Amino acid sequence: MKHEMLFILNPTAGKTHIKDRLFDVINAFSEAGYRVTVYPTRQPFDGRNIVISEGSDYDLIVCAGGDGTLDDVVTGFMISKCSIPLGYIPAGSTNDFARSLGIPLEPLAAVTNITSGHPFPIDIGSFNQKDYFVYIAAFGAFTEISYSTDQQVKNVFGHAAYIMKGIRSLNTITSYRATIRYEDQEITDSFIYAMITNSLSVGGMRNVVLAEDVKFDDGIFECLLIKTPSNAIELQAIINSLLISEVNEKYMYCFKASAIEITSEEEIPWVMDGEFGGNHKNVIIENHQKALQIIR
Numbered sequence: 001m002k003h004e005m006l007f008i009l010n011p012t013a014g015k016t017h018i019k020d021r022l023f024d025v026i027n028a029f030s031e032a033g034y035r036v037t038v039y040p041t042r043q044p045f046d047g048r049n050i051v052i053s054e055g056s057d058y059d060l061i062v063c064a065g066g067d068g069t070l071d072d073v074v075t076g077f078m079i080s081k082c083s084i085p086l087g088y089i090p091a092g093s094t095n096d097f098a099r100s101l102g103i104p105l106e107p108l109a110a111v112t113n114i115t116s117g118h119p120f121p122i123d124i125g126s127f128n129q130k131d132y133f134v135y136i137a138a139f140g141a142f143t144e145i146s147y148s149t150d151q152q153v154k155n156v157f158g159h160a161a162y163i164m165k166g167i168r169s170l171n172t173i174t175s176y177r178a179t180i181r182y183e184d185q186e187i188t189d190s191f192i193y194a195m196i197t198n199s200l201s202v203g204g205m206r207n208v209v210l211a212e213d214v215k216f217d218d219g220i221f222e223c224l225l226i227k228t229p230s231n232a233i234e235l236q237a238i239i240n241s242l243l244i245s246e247v248n249e250k251y252m253y254c255f256k257a258s259a260i261e262i263t264s265e266e267e268i269p270w271v272m273d274g275e276f277g278g279n280h281k282n283v284i285i286e287n288h289q290k291a292l293q294i295i296r
Contacts, residue, residue, distance in 0.1 A: 008062070010064065028115070047073040052080040061085075067275075086292060088294060121291075127285055128284055131272065134273050137277065176190065180194075190227065197224075221256065262282070
Protein backbone atom coordinates (compact mmCIF):
# COMPACT_ATOMS: atom_id res chain seq x y z
CA MET A 1 0.00 0.00 0.00
CA LYS A 2 1.37 3.37 -1.04
CA HIS A 3 1.59 6.21 1.49
CA GLU A 4 0.69 9.69 0.30
CA MET A 5 3.47 12.31 0.40
CA LEU A 6 3.34 16.04 -0.28
CA PHE A 7 6.77 17.09 -1.52
CA ILE A 8 7.22 20.88 -1.27
CA LEU A 9 10.36 22.20 -2.91
CA ASN A 10 11.92 25.55 -3.60
CA PRO A 11 13.46 25.04 -7.08
CA THR A 12 15.76 28.06 -6.73
CA ALA A 13 17.10 27.53 -3.20
CA GLY A 14 20.85 27.49 -2.59
CA LYS A 15 23.73 27.17 -4.99
CA THR A 16 22.93 23.57 -6.01
CA HIS A 17 19.30 23.56 -7.03
CA ILE A 18 17.29 20.58 -5.81
CA LYS A 19 15.53 20.39 -9.17
CA ASP A 20 18.74 19.00 -10.67
CA ARG A 21 18.26 15.87 -8.52
CA LEU A 22 14.49 15.83 -8.60
CA PHE A 23 14.03 12.56 -10.53
CA ASP A 24 16.46 10.67 -8.32
CA VAL A 25 14.82 12.01 -5.16
CA ILE A 26 11.26 11.19 -6.26
CA ASN A 27 12.32 7.76 -7.49
CA ALA A 28 13.91 7.00 -4.13
CA PHE A 29 10.72 8.00 -2.29
CA SER A 30 8.63 5.91 -4.70
CA GLU A 31 10.79 2.86 -4.10
CA ALA A 32 10.30 3.39 -0.36
CA GLY A 33 6.53 3.12 -0.78
CA TYR A 34 5.35 6.70 -1.24
CA ARG A 35 3.07 8.15 -3.88
CA VAL A 36 4.56 11.62 -4.30
CA THR A 37 2.71 14.85 -5.09
CA VAL A 38 5.27 17.50 -6.06
CA TYR A 39 4.53 21.13 -5.24
CA PRO A 40 7.19 23.66 -6.36
CA THR A 41 6.96 27.04 -4.63
CA ARG A 42 6.73 30.06 -6.90
CA GLN A 43 6.30 33.01 -4.55
CA PRO A 44 6.49 33.89 -0.85
CA PHE A 45 4.13 31.97 1.48
CA ASP A 46 3.44 29.21 -1.06
CA GLY A 47 4.85 26.62 1.34
CA ARG A 48 2.72 27.61 4.29
CA ASN A 49 -0.41 28.01 2.18
CA ILE A 50 -0.27 24.51 0.68
CA VAL A 51 0.26 23.00 4.15
CA ILE A 52 -2.69 24.96 5.53
CA SER A 53 -5.01 24.00 2.66
CA GLU A 54 -3.96 20.39 1.97
CA GLY A 55 -1.41 19.22 4.52
CA SER A 56 -3.72 17.02 6.57
CA ASP A 57 -4.60 14.98 3.44
CA TYR A 58 -1.16 13.34 3.42
CA ASP A 59 0.74 10.80 5.50
CA LEU A 60 4.01 12.73 5.27
CA ILE A 61 5.15 16.18 4.15
CA VAL A 62 8.69 16.67 2.89
CA CYS A 63 10.25 20.10 2.45
CA ALA A 64 13.25 20.68 0.17
CA GLY A 65 14.90 24.09 0.30
CA GLY A 66 16.83 26.42 2.55
CA ASP A 67 16.14 27.68 6.05
CA GLY A 68 13.63 30.21 4.72
CA THR A 69 11.64 27.51 2.90
CA LEU A 70 11.67 25.34 6.01
CA ASP A 71 10.49 28.31 8.08
CA ASP A 72 7.58 28.93 5.69
CA VAL A 73 6.46 25.29 5.71
CA VAL A 74 6.73 25.05 9.50
CA THR A 75 4.63 28.22 9.80
CA GLY A 76 1.94 26.39 7.82
CA PHE A 77 2.15 23.49 10.28
CA MET A 78 1.76 25.83 13.25
CA ILE A 79 -1.14 27.83 11.80
CA SER A 80 -3.08 24.74 10.70
CA LYS A 81 -2.06 22.63 13.72
CA CYS A 82 -1.04 19.90 11.29
CA SER A 83 0.28 16.95 13.29
CA ILE A 84 1.80 14.67 10.65
CA PRO A 85 5.61 14.25 10.48
CA LEU A 86 7.84 16.55 8.46
CA GLY A 87 10.86 15.40 6.48
CA TYR A 88 13.53 17.88 5.43
CA ILE A 89 15.97 17.88 2.52
CA PRO A 90 18.32 20.84 3.09
CA ALA A 91 19.03 22.67 -0.16
CA GLY A 92 19.95 26.19 0.91
CA SER A 93 23.17 28.13 1.36
CA THR A 94 23.51 27.83 5.14
CA ASN A 95 21.18 25.01 6.26
CA ASP A 96 21.67 25.90 9.91
CA PHE A 97 18.96 23.74 11.39
CA ALA A 98 19.89 20.68 9.35
CA ARG A 99 23.47 21.04 10.60
CA SER A 100 22.25 21.25 14.18
CA LEU A 101 20.02 18.17 13.89
CA GLY A 102 22.57 16.15 11.93
CA ILE A 103 20.37 15.89 8.83
CA PRO A 104 22.53 15.01 5.78
CA LEU A 105 23.15 17.85 3.34
CA GLU A 106 23.40 15.54 0.29
CA PRO A 107 19.88 15.10 -1.19
CA LEU A 108 19.77 11.31 -1.54
CA ALA A 109 21.34 10.83 1.88
CA ALA A 110 18.62 13.12 3.25
CA VAL A 111 15.99 10.96 1.52
CA THR A 112 17.42 7.85 3.19
CA ASN A 113 17.34 9.71 6.49
CA ILE A 114 13.62 10.42 5.98
CA THR A 115 12.63 6.90 4.85
CA SER A 116 14.60 5.13 7.59
CA GLY A 117 14.48 7.71 10.40
CA HIS A 118 12.01 8.42 13.16
CA PRO A 119 9.96 11.49 14.10
CA PHE A 120 11.69 13.68 16.68
CA PRO A 121 9.80 16.42 18.57
CA ILE A 122 11.29 19.91 18.30
CA ASP A 123 10.41 23.27 19.81
CA ILE A 124 9.10 26.06 17.58
CA GLY A 125 9.20 29.77 18.39
CA SER A 126 6.32 32.17 17.94
CA PHE A 127 6.88 35.85 17.21
CA ASN A 128 4.11 38.18 18.37
CA GLN A 129 1.70 35.24 18.30
CA LYS A 130 1.31 35.28 14.52
CA ASP A 131 4.70 34.50 12.98
CA TYR A 132 6.89 31.50 13.69
CA PHE A 133 10.57 30.57 13.50
CA VAL A 134 12.40 27.27 13.65
CA TYR A 135 15.78 28.13 15.14
CA ILE A 136 16.57 31.87 15.44
CA ALA A 137 15.07 35.32 15.83
CA ALA A 138 17.65 38.11 15.92
CA PHE A 139 18.35 41.79 15.40
CA GLY A 140 21.41 43.96 15.10
CA ALA A 141 24.95 44.04 13.81
CA PHE A 142 25.60 40.51 12.62
CA THR A 143 22.20 39.40 11.35
CA GLU A 144 22.91 40.19 7.69
CA ILE A 145 26.64 39.48 7.94
CA SER A 146 26.19 35.84 8.92
CA TYR A 147 24.12 35.10 5.83
CA SER A 148 26.15 37.16 3.34
CA THR A 149 29.61 35.80 4.23
CA ASP A 150 30.71 33.31 1.58
CA GLN A 151 30.44 29.70 2.77
CA GLN A 152 33.96 28.88 1.50
CA VAL A 153 35.34 31.68 3.67
CA LYS A 154 33.41 30.27 6.62
CA ASN A 155 34.80 26.80 5.96
CA VAL A 156 38.37 28.09 5.97
CA PHE A 157 38.24 30.67 8.75
CA GLY A 158 35.25 29.43 10.75
CA HIS A 159 33.97 31.70 13.48
CA ALA A 160 36.66 34.28 12.70
CA ALA A 161 35.05 35.01 9.32
CA TYR A 162 31.84 36.02 11.06
CA ILE A 163 33.69 38.47 13.28
CA MET A 164 36.05 39.81 10.59
CA LYS A 165 33.20 40.79 8.31
CA GLY A 166 31.43 42.35 11.28
CA ILE A 167 34.44 44.53 12.01
CA ARG A 168 34.38 45.93 8.51
CA SER A 169 30.75 46.96 9.01
CA LEU A 170 30.99 48.54 12.45
CA ASN A 171 30.90 52.10 11.12
CA THR A 172 27.32 51.54 10.07
CA ILE A 173 26.16 49.44 13.03
CA THR A 174 23.11 50.80 14.82
CA SER A 175 22.64 50.71 18.57
CA TYR A 176 19.18 49.96 19.95
CA ARG A 177 18.04 50.85 23.44
CA ALA A 178 15.59 48.25 24.65
CA THR A 179 14.06 46.62 27.68
CA ILE A 180 14.13 42.83 27.87
CA ARG A 181 11.83 40.94 30.20
CA TYR A 182 12.03 37.20 30.87
CA GLU A 183 11.01 35.02 33.78
CA ASP A 184 11.23 37.47 36.73
CA GLN A 185 14.10 39.49 35.22
CA GLU A 186 14.17 42.89 33.50
CA ILE A 187 17.13 44.40 31.61
CA THR A 188 17.31 47.88 30.08
CA ASP A 189 20.40 48.68 28.05
CA SER A 190 21.74 49.59 24.61
CA PHE A 191 22.46 46.67 22.31
CA ILE A 192 24.20 46.11 18.99
CA TYR A 193 23.03 42.51 18.69
CA ALA A 194 20.54 40.05 20.12
CA MET A 195 19.61 36.51 19.20
CA ILE A 196 17.07 34.05 20.58
CA THR A 197 17.97 30.59 19.33
CA ASN A 198 17.23 26.89 19.36
CA SER A 199 20.22 25.81 17.32
CA LEU A 200 23.89 24.86 17.37
CA SER A 201 24.63 26.64 14.10
CA VAL A 202 23.96 30.25 13.02
CA GLY A 203 24.90 31.62 9.62
CA GLY A 204 26.54 28.30 8.68
CA MET A 205 28.90 28.28 11.66
CA ARG A 206 28.94 26.41 14.92
CA ASN A 207 30.08 27.86 18.24
CA VAL A 208 28.28 31.16 17.63
CA VAL A 209 25.64 30.15 20.16
CA LEU A 210 27.45 30.81 23.44
CA ALA A 211 25.41 28.41 25.54
CA GLU A 212 25.91 24.97 26.98
CA ASP A 213 23.64 21.95 26.83
CA VAL A 214 21.48 23.07 23.88
CA LYS A 215 18.45 20.82 23.46
CA PHE A 216 15.82 21.06 20.74
CA ASP A 217 12.86 19.80 22.76
CA ASP A 218 13.26 21.30 26.25
CA GLY A 219 10.95 24.30 25.79
CA ILE A 220 13.85 26.70 26.38
CA PHE A 221 15.62 29.23 24.13
CA GLU A 222 19.28 30.19 24.37
CA CYS A 223 19.53 34.00 24.39
CA LEU A 224 22.51 36.27 23.77
CA LEU A 225 22.51 40.08 23.86
CA ILE A 226 25.63 42.15 23.18
CA LYS A 227 25.82 45.59 24.73
CA THR A 228 26.89 48.64 22.74
CA PRO A 229 30.63 49.23 23.20
CA SER A 230 31.59 52.76 24.25
CA ASN A 231 35.11 52.65 22.81
CA ALA A 232 37.52 50.60 20.72
CA ILE A 233 38.87 48.74 23.74
CA GLU A 234 35.41 47.46 24.69
CA LEU A 235 34.73 46.53 21.09
CA GLN A 236 37.95 44.53 20.96
CA ALA A 237 37.01 42.75 24.19
CA ILE A 238 33.66 41.76 22.67
CA ILE A 239 35.33 40.52 19.49
CA ASN A 240 37.89 38.52 21.44
CA SER A 241 35.15 36.82 23.45
CA LEU A 242 33.20 35.93 20.31
CA LEU A 243 36.31 34.55 18.61
CA ILE A 244 36.88 32.07 21.45
CA SER A 245 33.15 31.42 22.00
CA GLU A 246 33.24 32.75 25.53
CA VAL A 247 30.66 34.82 27.38
CA ASN A 248 32.05 38.13 28.65
CA GLU A 249 29.53 39.14 31.30
CA LYS A 250 30.76 42.73 31.26
CA TYR A 251 29.54 43.22 27.71
CA MET A 252 27.05 40.41 27.18
CA TYR A 253 23.88 39.00 28.64
CA CYS A 254 23.54 35.25 28.14
CA PHE A 255 20.56 33.36 29.56
CA LYS A 256 17.92 30.72 28.89
CA ALA A 257 14.19 31.45 28.81
CA SER A 258 10.92 30.04 27.52
CA ALA A 259 9.41 33.49 26.81
CA ILE A 260 10.97 36.90 26.18
CA GLU A 261 9.48 40.35 25.69
CA ILE A 262 11.57 43.07 24.03
CA THR A 263 10.38 46.68 23.98
CA SER A 264 12.12 49.65 22.34
CA GLU A 265 11.32 53.30 21.63
CA GLU A 266 12.20 52.94 17.95
CA GLU A 267 11.39 50.19 15.50
CA ILE A 268 13.98 47.41 15.31
CA PRO A 269 14.42 45.32 12.13
CA TRP A 270 14.27 41.61 12.93
CA VAL A 271 15.51 38.52 11.09
CA MET A 272 13.89 35.09 11.55
CA ASP A 273 15.57 31.97 10.16
CA GLY A 274 17.61 34.13 7.80
CA GLU A 275 14.64 36.05 6.39
CA PHE A 276 13.52 39.61 7.13
CA GLY A 277 10.86 39.57 9.85
CA GLY A 278 9.72 43.20 9.80
CA ASN A 279 10.30 46.27 11.99
CA HIS A 280 8.90 46.16 15.51
CA LYS A 281 8.84 48.23 18.71
CA ASN A 282 7.39 45.47 20.86
CA VAL A 283 8.12 41.78 20.42
CA ILE A 284 6.92 38.78 22.40
CA ILE A 285 8.75 35.54 21.66
CA GLU A 286 7.44 32.26 23.08
CA ASN A 287 8.70 28.69 22.93
CA HIS A 288 6.17 26.05 21.90
CA GLN A 289 7.68 22.89 23.28
CA LYS A 290 7.69 19.79 21.04
CA ALA A 291 5.30 21.51 18.62
CA LEU A 292 6.58 19.75 15.48
CA GLN A 293 7.63 16.20 14.62
CA ILE A 294 10.64 16.27 12.28
CA ILE A 295 12.25 13.10 10.97
CA ARG A 296 15.94 12.67 11.78
